[in-house]
Amino acid sequence: MVGPSALALFSSRRDHWRRDRRGRYLDSVQTRTTRDSYAETLARLTALAGERPAAALVPEDYAAVMDRWDAAAAATWNRHLSALTSFTAWAGQQEILATNPGRRLERRKPARRGDRSIPxxxxxxxxxxxxxxxxxxxxxxxxxxxxxxxxxxxxxxxxxxxxxxxxxxxxxxxxxxxxxxxxxxxxxxxxxxxxxxxxxxxxxxxxxxxxxxxxxxxxxxxxxxxxxxxxxxxxxxxxxxxxxxxxxxxxxxxxxxxxxxxxxxxxxxxxxxxxxxxxxxxxxxxxxxxxxxxxxxxxxxxxxxxxxxxxxxxxx
Known part of the structure; x- marks a missing residue:
């Protein structure tokens, strides 16, 4: 069975009286600060996936999303990867994804830093x-x-x-x-x-x-x-x-x-x-x-x- 498109996952209209459009996955994220943080990552995945079914997402799609932050700090990389990991877990529970497109991606270890305070x-x-x-x-x-x-x-x-x-x-x-x-x-x-x-x-x-x-x-x-x-x-x-x-x-x-x-x-x-x-x-x-x-x-x-x-x- 073909799953819903990635675009529909993130931008489907829910209630007819609501003017805003929010994704089913992002609606499931209860903490507002986390939801706001993850929105940027999911928007990039949406743009790259286009109208393809979400079930058709492959590791190359996730790698293309993360290429955007390849040169960023480890903490930034890990934050965006967490968004993809969380979405993948949710999509698996919804029986939208049968495999994990993020299986080739790994979290990065932040470099040890010295004094981080500003004078x-x-x-x-x-x-x-x-x-x-x-x-x-x-x-x-x-x-x-x-x-x-x-x-x-x-x-x-x-x-x-x-x-x-x-x-x-x-x-x-x-x-x-x-x-x-x-x-x-x-x-x-x-x-x-x-x-x-x-x-x-x-x-x-x-x-x-x-x-x-x-x-x-x-x-x-x-x-x-x-x-x-x-x-x-x-x-x-x-x-x-x-x-x-x-x-x-x-x-x-x-x-x-x-x-x-x-x-x-x-x-x-x-x-x-x-x-x-x-x-x-x-x-x-x-x-x-x-x-x-x-x-x-x-x-x-x-x-x-x-x-x-x-x-x-x-x-x-």
Missing amino acids: RARLDKLFTDDRHGLRERVLWRTLYETAARAEELLSLKPEDLDLEFRRGRVTSKGGATQYVHWATGTDRLLPRLLRGRTSGPLFLADRRAPAAGPLVPVVADVCPVTGRGRLSYPRAEYLFKQATAALDPHGTGWDLHQLRHSALQHLAVDGRTAPELQAKSRHLHLGSLGRYVQLGEQTSAQVAADADPAARRRTR
Whole structure:
């Protein structure tokens, strides 16, 4: 029996009263941040598969999808591969796929990295540079002050914000509803970004959302005033790398996750306890904080300066 086309899997219209078109598989992904992350991968598979039956998908199709991220970091590769793996499992349960087209693909082992934190002085320079757009400066500062994951903040809506208590309601990595808290810098900028908006995405894309085709977003992901969609993670990451290339000693720019890493490490340097850091990061287990709170380059430099005999003589 020939299965439904790949296009139909991702863009079939469900209820006649709904204006958005969403895939059956993506509808089955309960966690919103995961669904948003997987959507890009599935859209590429849809485009490559065309009208061929989903049952006809072969390893070459999956390899062609992953070619798009062949030069990306291991974490990015693994994220897109997870989307294909999850879809394959779902399609197998639905008896759409009889074989695994991803059987030749393997997860990549991330390279071990040194100190991932960004020096505070460079963050201050970045956050106060008016050459960058308001949207970017709000996102970057909020990521740092909340120590949240980028996917969580990009999923925010105006109604998720509690401006009085400087907090926002997010869906965490495990699907739980939690609050993240920001400080004065974010508090001063958020009203300017909102401009009276009460619905739609908090962080808007540069262009209007498509009104037809398989990439039409859900209603909640479109601003009812401007028609613009939600800012995507890949676009936000690209803009951050471009903006930080001049500040990065290696010239490649930093990634958004380094803002979370920097926030937690800076708090650790300031003497915050492990339970306090866990409350801020919302990690389920204290052991998960290890890679974030190892005191890195700045601490090493300070130890060297404090132990410098010449420096001690100069201060007398």
